[in-house]
Amino acid sequence: MRKTVCLFLLVLSSVLQAQTLMNKDSLLKLLPDVKEDTNAVLLYINIGQQYESNEPELAKAYYRKAWELSKKIDYPLGIIKFIANYTFVLNQQGLYDSSLYYNLKSVELSRQIKDSVYLAKTLFNTGTSYRALGNYEKAVTYYLEGQKLFAKINQPDKEALINDLLQVLYMDLHQYSKAITYGELSVKLYRQLNLPNNLGIALNNLGANYAFKKQFGKAIPLFKEALAISRKVNDMSMEANQMLNLGDAYMNFGNYDRMKENYDMALQLNRKLKAYEGEAIALRGISMYYQFTKQFNLAKKFGLDALAITESYNLVPEKSKMLNNLANISFSLQDIKTGYSYSQQSKLLQDSLLNETIQKNALNLEKKYQFGQKEIRIKQLETEKKLHELSLHQKNILNHILIVGGVTLLIISLLSYRNYKQKQKLQQQRINELETQQQLIATEAVLKGEEQERTRIAKDLHDGLGGMLSGIKFSFNGMKGNLIMTPENTQAFERSMDMLDSSIKEMRRVAHNMMPEALVKFGLDTALKDFCNEINNSGALKISYQSIGLENVTLEQTTAITIYRIIQELISNTLKHASAKTAIVQVTKSGSLLAITVEDDGKGFDTKILDWSKGMGWVNIKHRVDFLKGRLDVNSQLGNGTSVQIEVDI
Incomplete structure (x- = not known):
């Protein structure tokens, strides 16, 4: 299921109202006469918002103009607004690392200008970036800090947004019942506030939670409502997400025709948006459709197209899923060797993802531990200076233990990996040896059969046909002395004898070539x-x-x-x-x-x-x-x- 998280778009309410009243062409007509001031920054952002759903790269170009102008005129709020809008598009494109980088800059800048409203919004945006990257502890930290600041502001739309964010957070933690509780509250508030864009996002996330609980009867109506909203507000990104979600839901229902219809539309939309992860998912869905309908060659074609995209843009989780699908397709096509190769690649990627998660958790635990040690050390220094050397000594011992443990773990990991690669190499070598052995056995059988047949034919020619021809020659020689022939007949008889001799020689030559004596x-x-x-x-x-x-x-x-x-x-x-x-x-x-x-x-x-x-x-x-x-x-x-x-x- 595709989740959508709404970022705060940091623009003033008056500008938002102007955006709803003015169309794109009207905004573009203002550009030639605009001066390099704060109004120009807001105009660039407003124009970018008109493009972000359907032409994200063009939207990013206008946002960057707002950023450059804000730096030029020293307008920090303009930079914060640029980051909020720019990272919204980055998140839609799955570029979460870049989004986190800019959002952290935004938090730092908001603290510098001491604006609590913008700080609360940037904290939530940063928490969303951490959540998208799987760092839920950091996400909760930023969300809670932002929630404290928002508690001082009585705004129902912010309350609805917080519920939606908590819905997504608990979804990522697989606590779907809890996520649904927050999602229902968010949808209810957005209906009351009549905010269609935000309502569409909340409906999408709520539908995803029901889908994860296999309650597709409740999920599909929510996705359809979100789809209708996306078309009404002309939000192509939201529309593409709903097509993917509906395709997945219909697949689980076994309605493959509806599944194919939605994935085809999702593919067109994601290609237009240059949303590569969505394009790869849509191609995988189409591949699965052809797999379910036993059109395995078409399934393989679309699967390879999806795999190429995941490799080009390093979409590791999606690549792992696609490799697993291609393995199943290859097995269906009786291509066991290729299927086994795809299966092994998928397992390696899954192990790699698991190792990355373990490493991240280990690093976080180590940082926590080091921070705790520093706190203990400070307290010890404040209370008893005499224990300073002992405390330092204990810390050094502990660090050595950690280093030795880390090195040991690294060595064990390297040896395990080496052992695994060696086993894999030996298995492949054994397969190659067996294939070569089979080929040699087959060749030997063919060659031996061929020589046996040559020997038999040569023997038959020599003993059978050769004996018969020699007998005929002997008979003709016996007849020659008992016959009275004219000179012409004598000449014809001699030619026949010569031809018989030539036949005997040719027969012997053929027999000799087939099996030289x-x-x-x-x-x-x-x-x-x-x-x-x-x-x-x-x-x-x-x-x-x-x-x-x-x-x-x-x-x-x-x-x-x-x-x-x-x-x-x-x-x-x-x-x-x-x-x-x-x-x-x-x-x-x-x-x-x-x-x-x-x-x-x-x-x-x-x-x-x-x-x-x-x-x-x-x-x-x-x-x-x-x-x-x-x-x-x-x-x-x-x-x-x-x-x-x-x-x-x-």
């Missing part, structure tokens, strides 16, 4: 020599084969076959694509390292095409190198040939 019987070195000699004898390419350290070396059969296929595929690529005349095949074994080099003097190519190449030859080469857990390096330039180096641990 030399590789199985004599090993890799002999098989590669035979392969290169066959290419040389064909005249298609001149290959120089060199082997070092392979004599009397027996490799595991799967490894030997895989290396043979890699070199066979590389030479095949050279024959098909390189237009080369010569090539070198070099295989070197040194210890457990086997180095393979295949070079040619062909036309070369741009190696970048390998990044997106989908040719089966190149894909097979990479898969086989990966299967052997080897390293592959390709160097080539247009016109300068190609060199491929492969290293494998065997």
Whole structure:
């Protein structure tokens, strides 16, 4: 739920009345003739108020003009009024740190001019800034000091505002029943006073309290009334808040169409206002709508848009929520890895927010403790000067204990964080190892299946078809001596026999390529020599084969076959694509390292095409190198040939 806290806008009642009577154009017409005095300051502020609901950046620009002029003419009340109006816009934009900075300056200036009315107002504004930053103790301190000053002023509108502020404060403390009590009083007073802007804010906050108690039947009418007021007074910021609140309420009711309608309008308004937190919330709401309606890709799109905004403007709590939503969306899309990543990021942010809260509380407690110690020390010095040294000694010991305790806590925190990161790293490493292992198992199965099938086909060709063709040739030779043929028939018979011989040779060549007999019987070195000699004898390419350290070396059969296929595929690529005349095949074994080099003097190519190449030859080469857990390096330039180096641990 979005909460709205009304800041005191420090302008005189007469100016407020002029604002209601004059429109924006009338005020702008006064600018050319205005003199640099207090009236000009009030005019700039009045113009800024006309823009703050719909064009906040333009409003801030006019407020800054009022500030510059107030400093120039030494008008402290003008500076206080600038701060009150400027911080109102900053709060609407979620810039609470900047708002607190200016409000503290305003309190200091009000104390200097000794104006109790303005001091009371600036104290409440500062308390509101502290409340927005989660420092409730400081907020209560400033509220109570301001309340004491307001008690001397009989003004019902201030009483209504105080009740609304207390409503929001107890809302932040999750004491919703108590907050509702103050909220009902505030709404009642504002209805009697007929102050629509303030009534809209109080209705919004009261509706939020009912929503937090899951009483949406009571919350929705309040939000709708606040929405009607915002449109009546042309307050776009309030309207955007109501759209977000209604979207959330309808989501809890399960009315997703109304939910989407309100979040869409909230998105448009917040973008126009440049209210980045509201824009992120609206995008998250739309993403959740698509998630509920099982349109997960659209849900992911809007979720990523919301995440980008939270990262750009450091909206940490909203970022944590959006990461959690994206995790759920990714799981719905069966993207477990991405979902797990988003989930872990969300948990880290939640832990970070919790740690910040703990650190703030620890610092506050430490400050309280130190302040208490100083008071005790002063009293001791006033009553017994003789205990001064003892008291100082005790304080030093205590400080040392605190320092040691703090250092110890810091070390424990760092070690815990380091341990957590290490576990996370090991988990990710294990996942990567499992993925790699699965890929290698799959590749091994494919390669073994492929070689088994090649062996079977080669055997079938050699033993089956080869035997049949040889039998046919033998039969034809037997028939030749028993037949009487004309010269023409004899010539045709001889051509047929030649064609049969060529078929037998081609069948043997194919069978040999599918599973070289030399590789199985004599090993890799002999098989590669035979392969290169066959290419040389064909005249298609001149290959120089060199082997070092392979004599009397027996490799595991799967490894030997895989290396043979890699070199066979590389030479095949050279024959098909390189237009080369010569090539070198070099295989070197040194210890457990086997180095393979295949070079040619062909036309070369741009190696970048390998990044997106989908040719089966190149894909097979990479898969086989990966299967052997080897390293592959390709160097080539247009016109300068190609060199491929492969290293494998065997």
